[in-house]
Amino acid sequence: MFKELDPILHSQLRLAVMSLLIAVKEAEFTFIREKTNSTAGNLSVQIQKLKDAGYVDVVKQFKDNYPLTTCKITQKGITAFEDYVKALHVYLQAGK
Amino acid sequence: MAEDKKLSEEESLQLITEMIHKVKGSFHESGTSAILWGSVIGFCGLFSFAQAQFNFTTGWFDIWLLTLIAIVPQIIISIRESRKRKVLTYEENAMNAIWMIFGISIFAVAFYNNVVPAVTENIFANDGIELLQKNKATGVVTAFHPFIFSVSSVYLILYAIPTLATGLVRKFKPMIIGGFLCYLVFIISCFTTYKYDMLLHSFAAISNWLIPGLILRNKFLKGEGC
Numbered sequence: 001m002f003k004e005l006d007p008i009l010h011s012q013l014r015l016a017v018m019s020l021l022i023a024v025k026e027a028e029f030t031f032i033r034e035k036t037n038s039t040a041g042n043l044s045v046q047i048q049k050l051k052d053a054g055y056v057d058v059v060k061q062f063k064d065n066y067p068l069t070t071c072k073i074t075q076k077g078i079t080a081f082e083d084y085v086k087a088l089h090v091y092l093q094a095g096k
Numbered sequence: 097m098a099e100d101k102k103l104s105e106e107e108s109l110q111l112i113t114e115m116i117h118k119v120k121g122s123f124h125e126s127g128t129s130a131i132l133w134g135s136v137i138g139f140c141g142l143f144s145f146a147q148a149q150f151n152f153t154t155g156w157f158d159i160w161l162l163t164l165i166a167i168v169p170q171i172i173i174s175i176r177e178s179r180k181r182k183v184l185t186y187e188e189n190a191m192n193a194i195w196m197i198f199g200i201s202i203f204a205v206a207f208y209n210n211v212v213p214a215v216t217e218n219i220f221a222n223d224g225i226e227l228l229q230k231n232k233a234t235g236v237v238t239a240f241h242p243f244i245f246s247v248s249s250v251y252l253i254l255y256a257i258p259t260l261a262t263g264l265v266r267k268f269k270p271m272i273i274g275g276f277l278c279y280l281v282f283i284i285s286c287f288t289t290y291k292y293d294m295l296l297h298s299f300a301a302i303s304n305w306l307i308p309g310l311i312l313r314n315k316f317l318k319g320e321g322c
Contacts, residue, residue: 005108012103012111019115024185031182035118063179085112091105 005091008053009084013038013046018081021056021073029069047071055080119185124319125266127312128173129195134306136166141298148291191262198258205254209247216242248293252282252300259304270308277303 009015016036020027033043050056055077059070073081103111143159146152220227229240244250260275262268281296288296 010103010108015103015108015111016115019112020119023116023119024183025189027183035115085109088105088108092109 003083003087003090005087006080006084008049008055009080011046013042014050015084017043017046017050017071018055018073018077021071022078022081026070026072029071032071050077053080119183124316125312126177126316127309127314128177129170130305130309130312132166132169132173132309134301134304134309136162137301138298138306141294141296141301144294145291145298148294187265191265194258194261198254201254202251205247205250209244212244213242246286246293248290248297249282249285251297252278252285255300255304256282259308263308268308268312270311271304274304274308 009018013036016038017032020032020035029040029043029047032047033040036043038046047056047058051058053076054074057072057074059072061068061070140159140162147154147159217227227240227242228237230237256275256278259271259278263271263273263275278300281300285293285296
């Protein structure tokens with residue numbers, strides 16, 4: 001029986017964001033936007049969804065009078081990401 | 097990148113790999129700190145060697161106090177680099193911790209070197225013991241003031257640790273070579289006098305930090321990582 005892939009992660013932009021954050025301690029919003037090639041509005045919405053799911057922590061502050069948003073993956077997010085990758089492997093193994 | 101685009105399993109795996117790969121190339125060390133410390137310690141070592149060789153002093157000012165003064169530009173560099181940094185990798189975080197511990201350890205050894213001889217002398221004095229030394233040639237006996245033997249060698253071991261760790265973790269050959277050279281210089285320093293220890297110090301700082309720092313700077317300006 002296949003485990004259903006986490007719908008929060010099984011979307012292109014959210015998965016890209018989680019894949020970036022799993023590899024770093026923390027990253028600024030602008031860095032994520034650059035690397036994912038997304039628009040600020042779209043990215044904000046997707047990060048909010050990840051935040052609502054408890055997968056990322058978002059810290060908003062000011063740096064040199066400009067707003068600065070920093071994102072960091074949570075322990076819940078790490079577990080969800082690991083489960084997602086395991087599930088992916090099961091699907092791929094079955095497909096061979 | 098589309099928000100709701102559903103992916104196949106292969107595409108998902110490919111996306112994960114691609115994103116992790118993008119992070120790997122996102123950190124570029126500027127080399128500024130390495131250049132700063134390589135220059136300062138390299139200069140202090142050479143200056144101390146010259147002092148011992150040509151027998152001159154700088155009065156109350158010990159040239160090694162420059163290392164304390166160099167903390168100010170280091171703090172400014174650290175603040176500026178952290179402001180520019182858009183991402184903090186686990187590797188970078190670990191490297192920062194190693195270099196911070198190295199800094200604390202250097203000052204701990206300096207403290208040990210300055211405090212232990214006097215404390216040792218006091219402990220002996222409290223037990224009614226006076227340490228004496230005899231010149232075998234003249235037979236003259238004078239008071240012996242304890243000191244830490246070849247403390248420069250201890251500093252050289254300390255220099256090698258973070259340098260080699262950084263070189264190995266970042267796979268940056270100049271620092272790996274510098275780290276191993278530092279261990280070689282440490283062995284040599286166990287057999288040399290203070291004067292040549294200072295020269296070895298200078299050599300270690302230049303090979304450990306100044307040269308790798310200049311290489312890093314060059315790569316940084318070209319937009320390449322180490």
